[in-house]
Amino acid sequence: MIVDVVVAAGGQGRRLGGAVAKQWLTLGDRTIFERSIAACAASPRVRGVVAVVPEADLDDARVLARSAAGAKLIAVVAGGARRQDSVAAGLSAVPADADVVLVHDAARPFVTDAVIGRVIDATAGTGVAIAAARVHDTVKHVSIDGDTRWIDGTIPRDDLALAQTPQGFRRDVLDALLPAMTSPVEVTDEASLAERLGHRVQVVEGHPDNVKITTEEDLARARRALGAGASSSATRIGIGYDSHRFAEGRRLVIGGVHVPDARGLAGHSDGDAVCHAVTDAVLGAANLGDVGGLFPDTDPAFKDADSLALLRDAFARVQAAGWRLGNLDLVVICHRPKIGRIAEALRASLAGALATTPDCISVKGKTPEGTSALEDALIVHAVALLVTE
Numbered sequence: 487m488i489v490d491v492v493v494a495a496g497g498q499g500r501r502l503g504g505a506v507a508k509q510w511l512t513l514g515d516r517t518i519f520e521r522s523i524a525a526c527a528a529s530p531r532v533r534g535v536v537a538v539v540p541e542a543d544l545d546d547a548r549v550l551a552r553s554a555a556g557a558k559l560i561a562v563v564a565g566g567a568r569r570q571d572s573v574a575a576g577l578s579a580v581p582a583d584a585d586v587v588l589v590h591d592a593a594r595p596f597v598t599d600a601v602i603g604r605v606i607d608a609t610a611g612t613g614v615a616i617a618a619a620r621v622h623d624t625v626k627h628v629s630i631d632g633d634t635r636w637i638d639g640t641i642p643r644d645d646l647a648l649a650q651t652p653q654g655f656r657r658d659v660l661d662a663l664l665p666a667m668t669s670p671v672e673v674t675d676e677a678s679l680a681e682r683l684g685h686r687v688q689v690v691e692g693h694p695d696n697v698k699i700t701t702e703e704d705l706a707r708a709r710r711a712l713g714a715g716a717s718s719s720a721t722r723i724g725i726g727y728d729s730h731r732f733a734e735g736r737r738l739v740i741g742g743v744h745v746p747d748a749r750g751l752a753g754h755s756d757g758d759a760v761c762h763a764v765t766d767a768v769l770g771a772a773n774l775g776d777v778g779g780l781f782p783d784t785d786p787a788f789k790d791a792d793s794l795a796l797l798r799d800a801f802a803r804v805q806a807a808g809w810r811l812g813n814l815d816l817v818v819i820c821h822r823p824k825i826g827r828i829a830e831a832l833r834a835s836l837a838g839a840l841a842t843t844p845d846c847i848s849v850k851g852k853t854p855e856g857t858s859a860l861e862d863a864l865i866v867h868a869v870a871l872l873v874t875e
Contacts, residue, residue, distance in 0.1 A: 488533050488584050490586075490587050491526040492577055492590070493523050493526060493537045494572055494590070495537060495592035496575075506773060510773065512772075519547070522593070524555065526652075527558040538562075538563055563576060571668060574667040577589075585657055587654070590651045590652040594699075597617075601696060605690055608654065609655060609656055614677060618692050620643075625646060650698075653677050659680065720873070721872065723871055724872070725767055726762070726764055726768075726870070728759040728762040732752070740832065742794030742839065753783075755792075756793050760836075763816070764816070765777040767814070769804065771871070771872040772872060801841065810873060811842045814870050815870075819864070819866070833849055
């Protein structure tokens with residue numbers, strides 16, 4: 487029996503709140519996308535893997551998918567506007583000789599070989615099967631009366647299951663499903679579509695660890711769970727850079743510290759180049775985008791914004807993803823003010839925003855040394871080391 491897997495990673499995955507789609511976020515030393523593909527490719531019963539990704543990410547995804555799946559990679563294809571459109575694109579890329587095709591969500595990187603095997607066996611026999619987890623909590627049906635919620639019934643939990651992936655389809659069922667996937671009818675998963683077409687869907691035992699990473703809390707738990715089995719903490723390094731010219735009529739703010747001066751730094755926000763460089767460094771290390779993506783200078787909401795507050799917001803996202811600051815090294819290049827005179831205040835200010843102590847932050851001041859192009863600007867280089875919680 488020939489079995490191929492479609493790994494669905496075609497969505498934008500923005501519910502985590504960052505500028506980077508969740509499938510490209512990291513768990514340890516690999517992205518969620520890579521771990522999901524590797525888990526499917528590791529099954530000895532799987533012949534090959536097709537990955538579906540946003541069209542803009544095709545080139546990078548091919549590199550990652552090849553690394554994760556090796557010779558089992560069949561193709562990496564562009565997804566569509568809806569999940570079912572993306573899955574249809576992936577299924578169309580599966581070779582015609584596949585007897586069973588599994589569809590697996592890239593946001594479930596901890597799927598086990600045992601779960602994959604159970605879905606394959608059930609699909610071969612019944613045509614359609616899904617993995618699902620048992621419900622262990624008591625389930626209540628709730629009605630709403632104004633602002634108050636009331637229990638109006640208890641639902642037997644033995645009749646309930648929490649759907650997971652992979653979901654499996656025999657070739658004859660798949661051929662019938664494909665035209666319906668691109669129809670206007672929208673479904674939340676492929677098994678729902680099979681139900682609509684009259685197929686009985688068998689449920690096999692999933693696994694409690696086969697969780698879907700949807701929120702920042704999910705990602706943090708996944709990173710903690712992964713780190714619990716590691717012999718040492720993971721580390722990541724990010725580099726940040728920013729520069730602003732001096733401008734009349736502006737307050738001079740550096741690293742959240744107000745410095746009395748005749749001129750401040752130009753910018754959409756308060757122009758704090760130190761905070762901007764540090765924000766890029768910590769976001770880059772955590773693979774969570776950059777300052778421009780989170781706080782665009784085209785958004786009126788960030789006009790004259792406090793950049794230290796923006797740094798605090800960005801670092802909260804980094805912490806939610808399971809990271810803390812190991813240390814930060816800053817180089818500030820300018821003729822004035824003299825950075826050495828405010829270095830201690832800078833360290834204290836940044837430490838407060840980064841949930842650390844000043845001894846973890848180094849600040850060094852340099853001058854342009856006669857470089858005319860830099861005479862009227864403040865330039866910052868930042869390097870941040872993040873470690874797992």
